[in-house]
Amino acid sequence: MLGPEKLPRVVSEIGRWVGRARAMARQFREQLEEEVQLEQARKTQAPATPAPPPPVTPAPVPPLSAAATEAPVAPDTFSHAHPTDATGADPSAVRTGPTPRADERGT
Numbered sequence: 001m002l003g004p005e006k007l008p009r010v011v012s013e014i015g016r017w018v019g020r021a022r023a024m025a026r027q028f029r030e031q032l033e034e035e036v037q038l039e040q041a042r043k044t045q046a047p048a049t050p051a052p053p054p055p056v057t058p059a060p061v062p063p064l065s066a067a068a069t070e071a072p073v074a075p076d077t078f079s080h081a082h083p084t085d086a087t088g089a090d091p092s093a094v095r096t097g098p099t100p101r102a103d104e105r106g107t
Contacts, residue, residue, distance in 0.1 A: 002010055
């Protein structure tokens with residue numbers, strides 16, 4: 001229990017602590033308001049002077065394997081059922097006789 005001798009000193013100390021807390025709260029509020037104002041100023045200036053885009057760094061290319069560095073070999077056939085020559089034509093489809101007439105072709 002607080003007696004009449006200690007009460008004024010305790011009330012005075014509580015007053016000091018409350019004053020300090022108010023001062024800290026005021027400083028904190030002022031700092032927040034200043035930061036908000038700076039951020040708003042940055043946003044209004046940003047469209048006028050856009051920042052340069054960040055540099056683009058290419059992705060590293062993995063080294064090629066020995067099989068990948070060899071020249072690709074063209075397949076002899078485009079289908080397993082039909083062999084082809086270098087141009088991709090079917091050599092068995094070449095006719096060696098006279099060209100059939102339109103009525104023989106069915107057109």
